Amino acid sequence: MRATARMIYDAAVARAHPAGCLADHLPRAPETGRLILLAAGKAAGSMTALAEAHYLDGGFPKERLLGHAVARHGYTAPTRHIPMVAAGHPVPDEGSVASAERALALAGAATAEDLVLVLLSGGGSANWVAPAGALTLAEKQAVTKALLRSGAPIGEMNVVRKRLSGIKGGRLALAAAPARLLTLAISDVPGDDPAAIASGPTVPDPSGMADARAIVSRYGLALPPAAEALLADDANETPKPGHPAFANSEYRIIARPADALAAARAAAEAAGYAVLDLGPDLEGEAREVAAAHAERAKALKAEGRRAAILSGGELTVTLRGSGRGGPSQEYALALALALGGEPGIVALAGDTDGTDGGGGEATDPAGALVDPQTLTRAAAIGLDPARSLADNDSTGFFERLGDLLQPGPTLTNVNDCRVILIEP
DSSP states (O other): HHHHHHHHHHHHHHHSSGGGGGGGGGOOOOOSOOOEEOOOOTTHHHHHHHHHHHHTTTOOGGGGEEEEEEEEEEEEOOSSSSSSEEEEESSOOHHHHHHHHHHHHHHHEEEEEOOEEEEETTTTHSSSOOOOTTTOOOHHHHHHHHHHHHOOOOOHHHHHHHTTTTTTHHHHHHHHHSSEEEEEEOSTTTTTTTGGGGOOSSSOOOOOHHHHHHHHHHHHHOOOOOHHHHHHHHGGOOTTTTOGGTTTEEEEEEEOOHHHHHHHHHHHHHOOOOEEEOOSSSSHHHHHHHHHHHHHHHHHHHTTOOOEEOOOOOOOOOOOSSOOOOHHHHHHHHHHHTTTTOEEEEEEEEEETSOOTSSSSTTTTOOOEETTTTTHHHHHHTHHHHHEEEOOOOHHHHHHOOOOOOOOSSSSSOOOEEEEEEEE
């Protein structure tokens, strides 16, 4: 059952990889102008390598192809022509600032004859950072850490970050006008909202300054004075629908969490399981969602059903302890506690990008596996799962059991994939 759960997860990841979805969406190269390729996010390396090969192998002149690509550390890929660098995630670093400056400069130099092709994926918010106003990188890092600790959903985090940035919230599109602008994106957000993917650098921002202020108040965020000044200044508002900068712009989502979940469903059904699909857009506190899923699994078991419960989305963790972990691992730990060693139930929870929370390293685990022996094996080596959960130390718990999910960087990202298998 553990091997089957991993096979289902792998099927979801494979469906989301750019190798299977990017080529059909790449536009015709400009007749006379330049092709300016800008990529950011966890799939930036794989997307850039595929795109530049498509154009160069098709005979497009190398001297008319320029650009810049940035991915989180450990997620870069070999490229032939476009420079590829690494930057921090989830907390930005100097590479994030340098990459945003380079992207803005290239976009700003584009003419009406040029095509600006933006390849976006989850993680782009941290990989492209252009602190606005008097905000420093250190202050931007502090704001990011506070948002991550708050338990705010990614969409709300991005509403705040757009007001503190010179590239997010449609501002890259402002720089690129009047060039033709095409964005190809891999979605990692519930609902596939372009304004939320990588904080929407090339699309109008439907949120307002009042929304950002309300989020800061709701979570009791303590912001540096430079950030407060930006949020207090209505002149710092992002461009809205109808702005002329978007007149020559197009946006396409080429892979969605729903696509990955559909592949997972097909794999589960091929393995003989009746599938209960909870959808690709689940949100909520990881431990609370896990408790609800455990009840569903036990109910199906009681009915004698051979079933698979599948779900996607992005869960959150409100940090109260000092341990290591991420939403998928915390979900798995809370699920193990709620299942209480129920026989015949195995689960896997993992982020499709290959890393789940942690310290921002490419070697961080993607998630964890749970089986009926999880709690008894933990007790045998002196592990207290409830204490680990209270300390947000899911990584430490599953690391000692040897049950971490560690596929390594997958070079794509369509959010989480959770699999619960039930054998009556």
